[in-house]
Amino acid sequence: MSRSTAGVVLAFQPDETILANVTRLRRQVERVYVVNNSPGDERTAELLGRLASAQGTVVLDQTDNVGVAAGFNAGMRQALTDGFDYVWIFDQDSTVADGMLGQLLRAFAEWPEPVAIAGPALRAEETGFLYDADRGEGIGARPTLISSGALFSREALERIGLHDERLFIDYVDHDISLRAGAAGFAVVKVFDTILDHRFGASTASVFFGRRIYLSNYSPMRQYYMARNRVVMIRRHGLGGWFREDLAYTTKAWIKVLLCERRRGKKIGAAVRGTIDGIRFREPRSIVDR
Incomplete structure (x- = not known):
């Protein structure tokens, strides 16, 4: 029996690139939850309104900018409530690559230990530079992964919980990765698929x-x-x-x-x-x- 995957995209005053990213993501997952972390912003409402009309996409409006941790959690919580086995999360600064989900799911099947989180290699979108820690082949264990582009298993999340919302932003991905490792799960990077990502207002x-x-x-x-x-x-x-x-x-x-x-x-x-x-x-x- 195949196991189902939902995507989550966190949006804070996004530009139009979010439309193409969500479209790419929707080709690989059964449903995409777009978390609107900028309520009251008219341009964001117009952009996400276009997404809300697409089949397989759900927009989750937040009451305020609740931060990265709570924003991701809103989408992840809804995906788990709706019965999905895996949750694949992104911020709006990441570009989804074709075939990425299959590569990440392979890590869960092939790694000898239970996997909590699998993530792709990272490349700086501005420069095309592949970071030193992201050069390699196959699958490798890592102490931490950035949350954007990471695939989480329901089994692990039910054990370790979601992101720590008190952290708000920054190191929320370190924390959930390290908690997964402490609980006996593996955190792995799949070097054969690459996520283009923008860090800050570079x-x-x-x-x-x-x-x-x-x-x-x-x-x-x-x-x-x-x-x-x-x-x-x-x-x-x-x-x-x-x-x-x-x-x-x-x-x-x-x-x-x-x-x-x-x-x-x-x-x-x-x-x-x-x-x-x-x-x-x-x-x-x-x-x-």
Whole structure:
């Protein structure tokens, strides 16, 4: 008996590229839940209204910008309620590739241990650059995956719960991956299928004659990245995920300090986030089950 898959796309003031992405996704799954995380925005309502009229697409309007974690959860929860065995989630900055679902499902069938999450290799859409950690063949275990493009099994979600909504944005994918690993599930990357993804409001710049790309994350994002990084350390310790994250964070902050604007505000936001991460109180149950 075949097992069913639903797609979830999180939308916050999207542009028209979301229409093509949802169309591609709909070719591979039985139903797509588009979570409207920008209620009251007329342009978003018009765009998503076009999607709502398409067969196999459901728009889930949120009361406010509830954040990445709660937004993904709204779609995932509805997919699980409707009986789907797998949930495949995307943000609007990712481009769905043909045949990707079949490759990800293969990981669940072939990996020797129970798999919670399978994700594709990542390529920077702006540059066409395939990240070093995403070069390879076949299937490989990873400590964490980004949530966009990741395929989750019902079995795992019923054990570990959904994303931690208190994190709001940033590191919500690290957290659910690390919780899956702690519960005895595998988290795997499928190198034979590639997801084109945009990180932040990326722009090109030149530094000492070398072309680089700046993420240009806002002070608000710097706050959540700093806060949630500390929460991850407190919650999950200094494992392989931290070594990878430290390398990425160091490079990102070199660009912020040397090339980006509003450096003072971003530094201040990161300091406040670090302090709040130290103060962060863990509830008895950290996830919405």
